[in-house]
Amino acid sequence: MGMTMIEKILARAAGLPAVAPGDVVTVGVETAVVIDQNFMHNRMREPKRVWDPDKVVIMLDHIAPADTPMRANIHKAARKFAEKQGITQFHDVNGGLGICHQLVADYGYALPGSVLACVDSHTCSAGAFNCAARGIGHPEMAYVLATGRTWFPVVETVRYEFVSELPRVLNGKDVILHIANTYGDHAMQNVEFVGPGVAAMSMNTRRTIATMCAEISTEFAVFEADERCIEHVRSRSPDAAFEPQAADADAVYADVRTVDLGALEPLVAFPDTVVRNSRPVSEAANVRIDQAFIGSCANGTLDDFEAAATVLKGRKIARGTRLIVTPGSQAVLLEATRRGYVETLLEAGAVVTNSTCGACCGYSNGVLGAGEVCITASTRNFKGRMGSPEASIYLASPATVAASAVRGFIADPRDMM
Amino acid sequence: MTIRGKTWKFGDHINTDLILPGPVMLMPYDEQPRHVFAANRPGWVDEVGAGDVLIAGRNFGTGSGRPAARSLKVLGLSCLVAESINGLFFRNCVNYGFPAMECPGVSEAFEEGDGAEVDFAAFTVRNARTGQTLQGRRFPEMLLKIIEAGGIYPLMEAQGLLAEPNPETA
Numbered sequence: 173m174g175m176t177m178i179e180k181i182l183a184r185a186a187g188l189p190a191v192a193p194g195d196v197v198t199v200g201v202e203t204a205v206v207i208d209q210n211f212m213h214n215r216m217r218e219p220k221r222v223w224d225p226d227k228v229v230i231m232l233d234h235i236a237p238a239d240t241p242m243r244a245n246i247h248k249a250a251r252k253f254a255e256k257q258g259i260t261q262f263h264d265v266n267g268g269l270g271i272c273h274q275l276v277a278d279y280g281y282a283l284p285g286s287v288l289a290c291v292d293s294h295t296c297s298a299g300a301f302n303c304a305a306r307g308i309g310h311p312e313m314a315y316v317l318a319t320g321r322t323w324f325p326v327v328e329t330v331r332y333e334f335v336s337e338l339p340r341v342l343n344g345k346d347v348i349l350h351i352a353n354t355y356g357d358h359a360m361q362n363v364e365f366v367g368p369g370v371a372a373m374s375m376n377t378r379r380t381i382a383t384m385c386a387e388i389s390t391e392f393a394v395f396e397a398d399e400r401c402i403e404h405v406r407s408r409s410p411d412a413a414f415e416p417q418a419a420d421a422d423a424v425y426a427d428v429r430t431v432d433l434g435a436l437e438p439l440v441a442f443p444d445t446v447v448r449n450s451r452p453v454s455e456a457a458n459v460r461i462d463q464a465f466i467g468s469c470a471n472g473t474l475d476d477f478e479a480a481a482t483v484l485k486g487r488k489i490a491r492g493t494r495l496i497v498t499p500g501s502q503a504v505l506l507e508a509t510r511r512g513y514v515e516t517l518l519e520a521g522a523v524v525t526n527s528t529c530g531a532c533c534g535y536s537n538g539v540l541g542a543g544e545v546c547i548t549a550s551t552r553n554f555k556g557r558m559g560s561p562e563a564s565i566y567l568a569s570p571a572t573v574a575a576s577a578v579r580g581f582i583a584d585p586r587d588m589m
Numbered sequence: 590m591t592i593r594g595k596t597w598k599f600g601d602h603i604n605t606d607l608i609l610p611g612p613v614m615l616m617p618y619d620e621q622p623r624h625v626f627a628a629n630r631p632g633w634v635d636e637v638g639a640g641d642v643l644i645a646g647r648n649f650g651t652g653s654g655r656p657a658a659r660s661l662k663v664l665g666l667s668c669l670v671a672e673s674i675n676g677l678f679f680r681n682c683v684n685y686g687f688p689a690m691e692c693p694g695v696s697e698a699f700e701e702g703d704g705a706e707v708d709f710a711a712f713t714v715r716n717a718r719t720g721q722t723l724q725g726r727r728f729p730e731m732l733l734k735i736i737e738a739g740g741i742y743p744l745m746e747a748q749g750l751l752a753e754p755n756p757e758t759a
Binding site: 196209211212213214215217218219220240242245246248249291292293306307308309310311312314315318319323325357359360386387389390391445447533534535539552554555556557558559561 | 602604605606607610611612614615617618627628629647648651652653654655656658673674675676677680681684685691728729731732740741742745749750751752754755757758759
């Protein structure tokens with residue numbers, strides 16, 4: 173019996189000829205990504221010795237730079253841990269700062285066909301690179317760091333075949349909201365994304381889709397590794413050896429679903445849940461907003477700056493509305509600055525912040541007060557996610573968010589791009 | 590391992606921001622469980638008792654990797670039985686030593702307050718009021734052993750793998 177893409181990656185990592193749904197496999201981890209959250213309240217008990225310091229990367233991302241003495245101590249602990257364990261791949265508050273999943277993409281830490289683990293739930297982001305990347309718990313990260321190993325259940329896979337091309341005004345966010353709305357959650361399922369529609373997709377678009385697979389609760393989400401993917405990884409990790417995995421022709425799927433990218437339209441997820449909760453942007457058009465936010469590991473990319481700048485060029489954000497833009501990494505911010513996107517955003521009245529998880533997880537740089545309404549291009553619209561539980565959070569693409577910031581109401585970006 | 594307790598019922602897609610809100614995580618670790626479900630069920634933390642059982646719908650624990658399962662355990666809940674459980678949340682249940690089982694049909698079979706008998710050897714759930722017994726989804730012995738040991742930390746302690754906790758970040 174043939175294997176799906178993810179089954180092949182797991183089989184290789186487990187050193188087995190084959191795996192099948194129902195198995196639980198013990199695998200070797202190729203890359204462990206440790207973040208500031210690990211050191212908070214000693215959630216991750218530090219191992220006496222890390223199994224392989226060269227396979228560990230540390231990133232300070234959820235609140236960086238530090239905003240309280242407690243947070244500063246967390247960052248101190250991370251620095252001390254890196255030094256003690258001889259971990260040289262360290263993204264401190266410096267030029268290499270960023271949100272962990274964006275940095276994984278920027279620096280080529282996710283290798284096709286490999287296994288990557290991090291405590292953040294959006295670790296599935298690296299599935300864009302044909303990588304079996306998964307969020308694991310904090311205690312489990314201690315185990316991975318000590319032993320280099322962990323376990324994964326092998327579950328059934330749903331195959332998504334993308335056909336035609338995603339219109340320029342749309343974003344990976346619209347694609348994943350469509351999937352979440354049409355098919356609901358994918359708890360205890362893997363998903364793989366293939367088909368002619370993938371070829372035209374930028375790595376950033378693929379990453380937005382893979383990242384948001386946390387919102388449909390997949391175990392693993394992976395894209396096929398085409399030339400664009402391989403070229404991206406090679407350009408950033410020129411010396412790395414890797415083995416991309418493609419699905420066998422006779423692989424067995426729970427379902428095979430076709431998504432016609434050309435037929436999609438801008439969607440908005442209404443507050444409190446992403447699953448089966450989106451509607452066309454026209455159906456949200458009378459919603460007045462206090463804040464618009466573009467950022468997070470899903471949509472803090474250069475593509476997202478470009479989309480926002482295209483909408484905002486020559487326009488001003490509405491009176492009484494604020495637009496906060498948080499780059500996914502310092503590298504994204506630098507390139508967005510060089511290309512003039514940042515200037516366009518600032519001229520329109522946006523506030524561009526340092527790179528951090530920030531408002532997306534309700535920690536800093538754009539937290540909401542009671543009764544406020546926000547439209548955000550970040551990952552989640554859960555009650556209380558971005559500060560007050562009495563705030564309302566709508567989720568949409570960066571273009572839709574930027575258009576909404578201009579109108580002061582949720583707005584269709586197709587009229588502005 | 591068999592657990593008996595009074596049940597509390599929650600719906601579908603209960604996410605980790607509801608279980609343990611983001612801003613709460615900046616508070617001292619010991620205070621965090623006091624804020625569980627503050628947004629969707631205020632006051633519940635004062636009603637829940639030691640040994641109580643949480644019954645829930647589809648996709649329980651969807652969301653972040655934060656230690657939300659730990660908070661449920663610290664509050665005194667004895668176990669979780671849900672229609673389905675988010676994969677990352679289930680990993681956290683195992684690794685914090687909080688027994689959790691997927692059991693299709695459990696939402697319909699229980700009314701809040703019913704007594705439950707949850708058998709982690711047979712993977713069954715029995716409603717003490719109606720006498721109905723449901724079959725849950727089995728998971729490997731290896732994971733049950735981690736749960737029974739109280740999570741992954743006690744096992745790692747026993748193997749001498751862990752350093753002392755850092756007092757500056759506690």
